[in-house]
Amino acid sequence: xxxxxxxxxxxxxxxxxxxxxTHVLGMKVLRTLDQPEEQYTLTFLGYEDEAETxxxxxxxxxxxxxxxxxxxxxxxxxxxxxxxxxxxxVESKGGNVTFGPERLQGSDEIIAFVVDPxxxxxxxxxxxxx
Amino acid sequence: MTNPLFDSVxxxxxxxxxxxxxxxxxxxxxxxxxxxxxxxxxxxTNVMGMKLLSTFDxxxxxxxxxxxxxxxESDTxxxxxxxxxxxxxxxxxxxxxxxxxxxxxxxxxxxxIKKRGGTITLEPQRLDGLNEIIAFVADLxxxRIELVQxxxx
Numbered sequence: 296x297x298x299x300x301x302x303x304x305x306x307x308x309x310x311x312x313x314x315x316x317t318h319v320l321g322m323k324v325l326r327t328l329d330q331p332e333e334q335y336t337l338t339f340l341g342y343e344d345e346a347e348t349x350x351x352x353x354x355x356x357x358x359x360x361x362x363x364x365x366x367x368x369x370x371x372x373x374x375x376x377x378x379x380x381x382x383x384x385v386e387s388k389g390g391n392v393t394f395g396p397e398r399l400q401g402s403d404e405i406i407a408f409v410v411d412p413x414x415x416x417x418x419x420x421x422x423x424x425x
Numbered sequence: 426m427t428n429p430l431f432d433s434v435x436x437x438x439x440x441x442x443x444x445x446x447x448x449x450x451x452x453x454x455x456x457x458x459x460x461x462x463x464x465x466x467x468x469x470t471n472v473m474g475m476k477l478l479s480t481f482d483x484x485x486x487x488x489x490x491x492x493x494x495x496x497x498e499s500d501t502x503x504x505x506x507x508x509x510x511x512x513x514x515x516x517x518x519x520x521x522x523x524x525x526x527x528x529x530x531x532x533x534x535x536x537x538i539k540k541r542g543g544t545i546t547l548e549p550q551r552l553d554g555l556n557e558i559i560a561f562v563a564d565l566x567x568x569r570i571e572l573v574q575x576x577x578x
Contacts, residue, residue, distance in 0.1 A: 297474060297495045297529075299502040300573055302455045303522030323445025328555065342451050349452045349502030356521060365518020367566065369456030369507060373449050381448040401483070413520065420453060 296339075301339065302371055303352040306413050307360045309336055312353050315412050316340045319390035320373070325350060334358070362413070370408070370416040378405040378421035385409050385419075435563065454492065454503040455524050458515050459566050462489055462508035467494045468565050472543040473526070478503060487511075495526075515566065523561070523569040530576035531558040551577065566575055 306312040316322045322340040334357040341350035351371065375381040378389045378396040385392055395407030395414070405421040459465040467473045470519035470576040475493040480488045487510035493502035504524060530550040539545060546569065558574040 298527050299455075299504065300525040300527045301451075302524050303571070305520050305522055313489040321449045321495035342449065343553070344501065352522070352525070363516075363518040364520045365516035367458050367515030367517045367568070368521030369458060369505070371455050372505070373559070374451055374453050375448045376450065377448055384448055418456075419449070 298402045299349050301341075301350040301352045303354055304413070305354045305356065305359070305362050306411075307355070307362070308412065309338060309417065311355065311412050312355075313338060313340070315369040316351065316353075319385055320409070320417070322351065335366055341381070364414055370418050372418040372420050375419045375421050378407050378419055381419050381421075382407050382409075395419075432557055434440045452493075452502055453498065454494075454505045456505040456507055457566070457568055458507045458509065458522075460508075460513040460514070460515065461565070462491055462506060464565055465506050465508075466491055466493070468543070469506075472538055472541045473562070473570070502525070505530050517567055523571050525571040531560050531572050533572075534572055535560050537563075549574075 313324060317324065317340070322342060325339040325341050325345055327336065327338045336355045338353045338355075339345065339350045340353065341348055343354050380398050382392045391410050393408045393410045396405050396419075397407070403423040407419045407420060408416045411417060453509050465478055465481040469564065470477060470493070475495055478494050478498060480489065480491045489508045489510075491506045491508075492503050493506060494501055535545050535549055544563045545560055546563045547559070549558050549560040549572075551558050556575070556577045559563045560572045562572065564570060
């Protein structure tokens, strides 16, 4: 079956982003690829091996310290067991919760948003146990 | 880490080696805003081969969501399309890159996409240093979608 492998975001400081996605969001570094002759480094992060689950690809282009975020791309969403606990956890590790936790109207979901060091939004979603 | 490139590029934070329990479980989906929801649903189903998994209309807040995927949300990561009533254009910026899709045969998939009216913006090519053949497709809002054939011998 075809499947979604990863979502790619360009970031401006690889070490800072790896620290954030591992320490604050609990991902693992799955693999890295440095291409000095083409002036970029990739890091793939995720909660499981890429064979199992969708990953996040971070691209660092040598020397690029700013990107235009636009308003088209939204966010990636991450499932959590307990949104309140997850937000407290994020904040205790120095992350910024920019919204919630809040129960969505007309839904059983509790969601929150966290912002990464480059300003990308990440949604945390708690769904009722099925 | 055993990858020698790794140490030369950046160091692993010490907490990476500590066993910690995080409440986060998995990446569920990626959300992008689209200018015409029906057009996008048609593209992701007819051209890319996804299924429409669910829709959610919220007239009070003037938006509609459509979840698209190759399988059910419980099995695989999905794509969330957001349509905001009356908004037909967005600034794509240059921060967000793309969503990548695994395919069995990149060349055949590109041919099929073209036949269904899709646009290939980068023809299938093997990446230096990776056992992958990749290509890029543009969707109707200008988002790029990477096709990845892994484990190419």
